[in-house]
Amino acid sequence: MHETDLLVHAGRGAGPPGRRGIRRGLRIVLFGAGSTALAGLAMACHESLTQVDSRVVAPATRPALNIASGLPRLADLVTGEARDTGEAVLGRWEDSWNMALAAGSRLRAGIYGSAAGWDLAFDTTSARAAIEAIHTTIAEIEGVAHPLPPHLSRQLAEARRLLGAAETARDEGDVTESVLATLRSADALRGTTPRMVALGLVESAEHALAAAAQEAPDSGPTGHARARRLTEWARSAVDMGDYEKAIQRGYYACRLLGVDIR
Numbered sequence: 001m002h003e004t005d006l007l008v009h010a011g012r013g014a015g016p017p018g019r020r021g022i023r024r025g026l027r028i029v030l031f032g033a034g035s036t037a038l039a040g041l042a043m044a045c046h047e048s049l050t051q052v053d054s055r056v057v058a059p060a061t062r063p064a065l066n067i068a069s070g071l072p073r074l075a076d077l078v079t080g081e082a083r084d085t086g087e088a089v090l091g092r093w094e095d096s097w098n099m100a101l102a103a104g105s106r107l108r109a110g111i112y113g114s115a116a117g118w119d120l121a122f123d124t125t126s127a128r129a130a131i132e133a134i135h136t137t138i139a140e141i142e143g144v145a146h147p148l149p150p151h152l153s154r155q156l157a158e159a160r161r162l163l164g165a166a167e168t169a170r171d172e173g174d175v176t177e178s179v180l181a182t183l184r185s186a187d188a189l190r191g192t193t194p195r196m197v198a199l200g201l202v203e204s205a206e207h208a209l210a211a212a213a214q215e216a217p218d219s220g221p222t223g224h225a226r227a228r229r230l231t232e233w234a235r236s237a238v239d240m241g242d243y244e245k246a247i248q249r250g251y252y253a254c255r256l257l258g259v260d261i262r
Helices: 036-047 080-085 087-096 101-113 124-144 150-171 175-190 194-215 223-240 243-257
Strands: 028-031 054-057
Touching: 080 087, 087 101, 101 175, 101 194, 124 150, 124 175, 150 175, 194 223, 194 243, 223 243
Parallel strands: 028 054
Antiparallel strands: none
């Protein structure tokens, strides 16, 4: 497989990882920036005629990055033969992105932790292309979307750290460890996308509502009824792929419930 086989034009990438190759290019949408300076930055980028389109959507809620470049998936980094022999592992990895956040994270951690027992052969050309694609994505985020709020800057810092580990392992000839660190770096970047940010808000609100119901099953603050409606609407918006609306509704539900969403 050649690197050129893996690189296609960027498209929409806000949902769960699709079955597609690694793609370069970045389209960033800041959901809920709530910042005049950031709005000005977005307008300046829009007028610069660069390949990066940045705009502010749903101000004063919870920012997210719509990364349109395809982040690497496990299936992208194995040989064609391994896709057949390792179908069960690859399928579990894909399924992890359709689970609740904590459950999906645990499943991926288990998959990565059992890598020594995989019957998978990694494609070194694909692995190199994945590292370069993540480098490009990180550089474009850093160049366009500063200053990032803490929940995004933490994810970006983790992606950068893991990418460095991937390069170190690659240089030392440890292909498996390099691939695992590359995947973890991509996972950290996925944590900044609208779908993942929306899910974080929705699940936080759902957990808070469940805890409140256990403490006072027959009563509760008057704001809880509205928070419950907002949470249900936010969950519906996630299911429909309307992540901007899900972020808005989930954010205000969390505010009503007193959830710390820093």
